[in-house]
Amino acid sequence: MSTQRLNGTVMRSTGSFYDVLAPDGRHYNCRVRGKIRLEGIKETNPVAVGDHVAFDPEHEIGSITEILPRTNHILRQSVKKTGHSHILAANVDQALLVVTLAMPRTSLGFIDRFLVSAEAFRIPQVIVFNKKDLLLPEESELTQQLIALYTSLGVTCFSLSAREESADAVQHVLQNKITLIAGHSGVGKSTLLNKLAPHIEQTVGDISSSSEKGTHTTTFAEMFQLDERTFVIDTPGVKEWGLVDTQRQELSDYFPEMRDRRLDCKFGARCIHVSEPKCAVIDAVQSGAIAPSRYQNYLGMLLGEDNRK
Numbered sequence: 324m325s326t327q328r329l330n331g332t333v334m335r336s337t338g339s340f341y342d343v344l345a346p347d348g349r350h351y352n353c354r355v356r357g358k359i360r361l362e363g364i365k366e367t368n369p370v371a372v373g374d375h376v377a378f379d380p381e382h383e384i385g386s387i388t389e390i391l392p393r394t395n396h397i398l399r400q401s402v403k404k405t406g407h408s409h410i411l412a413a414n415v416d417q418a419l420l421v422v423t424l425a426m427p428r429t430s431l432g433f434i435d436r437f438l439v440s441a442e443a444f445r446i447p448q449v450i451v452f453n454k455k456d457l458l459l460p461e462e463s464e465l466t467q468q469l470i471a472l473y474t475s476l477g478v479t480c481f482s483l484s485a486r487e488e489s490a491d492a493v494q495h496v497l498q499n500k501i502t503l504i505a506g507h508s509g510v511g512k513s514t515l516l517n518k519l520a521p522h523i524e525q526t527v528g529d530i531s532s533s534s535e536k537g538t539h540t541t542t543f544a545e546m547f548q549l550d551e552r553t554f555v556i557d558t559p560g561v562k563e564w565g566l567v568d569t570q571r572q573e574l575s576d577y578f579p580e581m582r583d584r585r586l587d588c589k590f591g592a593r594c595i596h597v598s599e600p601k602c603a604v605i606d607a608v609q610s611g612a613i614a615p616s617r618y619q620n621y622l623g624m625l626l627g628e629d630n631r632k
């Protein structure tokens with residue numbers, strides 16, 4: 324039986340099965356037949372959520388035959404440095420991190436690691452400071468300071484109570500984009516998703532009942548369609564992205580406020596801004612032009628401290 328080859332978008336993956344959305348709105352359950360390789364990627368069949376693929380919709384299970392060119396991809400942190408990288412998602416337009424200064428309070432170290440990872444993959448960032456209704460006055464004030472700081476670094480920020488308020492402003496920045504959403508458990512990611520797309524849970528139920536019941540998919544990303552051209556990718560259970568293999572000298576490239584200054588360091592691109600003489604970054608920290616928390620977190624990442632929580 325020969326059928327017409329279709330193009331579609333991978334919405335969900337279990338590692339062996341893929342839920343592919345065709346342009347006509349139908350979902351197809353697919354596998355990869357044969358071997359697909361992508362230049363520069365070690366993995367065989369590196370199909371990821373967000374990939375545009377060509378597939379043959381024959382039989383009950385379609386066959387993915389090709390991964391169409393990507394704009395980008397995000398690697399997932401591998402537990403050990405085995406050289407095996409797992410691709411978390413592809414074709415991501417922006418990354419949205421949900422945080423809160425109420426409980427469970429998100430650390431600035433975690434926020435900065437997230438921003439650095441996104442920056443390394445050249446993906447624009449959005450932060451939603453959630454649980455506004457629970458904040459003590461000093462926590463509110465700190466939230467405002469952080470919003471000023473991160474806005475000055477090019478991050479789009481919101482302060483919100485996902486439970487009590489509308490999420491229209493957030494919805495607006497998602498429009499016509501693919502947005503990867505992340506956040507620690509308990510910060511209100513599901514509450515926000517439900518506000519953005521009340522139909523999501525229904526969709527999730529439909530997919531799992533039509534494909535593989537009982538399969539553990541929690542560590543894989545899944546994509547939801549909010550409208551024809553707007554998608555969000557949820558990453559349950561994924562704490563951290565894999566940083567692109569960075570040289571120590573490169574790390575400050577992913578801190579925009581350091582990137583802009585590093586050429587003024589005496590040692591130029593070789594400066595790692597720790598104790599070098601005539602370092603423009605250290606000068607900027609001392610004058611208050613670079614936030615102390617950002618510099619501390621830079622040092623933490625540079626020196627490999629565990630500030631992931």
Ligand SMILES: Nc1nc2c(ncn2[C@@H]2O[C@H](COP(=O)(O)OP(=O)(O)OP(=O)(O)O)[C@@H](O)[C@H]2O)c(=O)[nH]1
Nearest residue numbers: 453454455484485486507508509510511512513514
């Ligand atoms: N007061 C208040 N509570 C909130 C807000 N957003 C979420 N919550 C509550 O915080 C708890 C956790 O919210 P979830 O949306 O489940 O958090 P999550 O980040 O999805 O956590 P996981 O489901 O564990 O990944 C729930 O009891 C929510 O009702 C908020 O803006 N204000």
Ligand SMILES: [Zn+2]
Nearest residue numbers: 588594596602
């Ligand atoms: Zn320097």
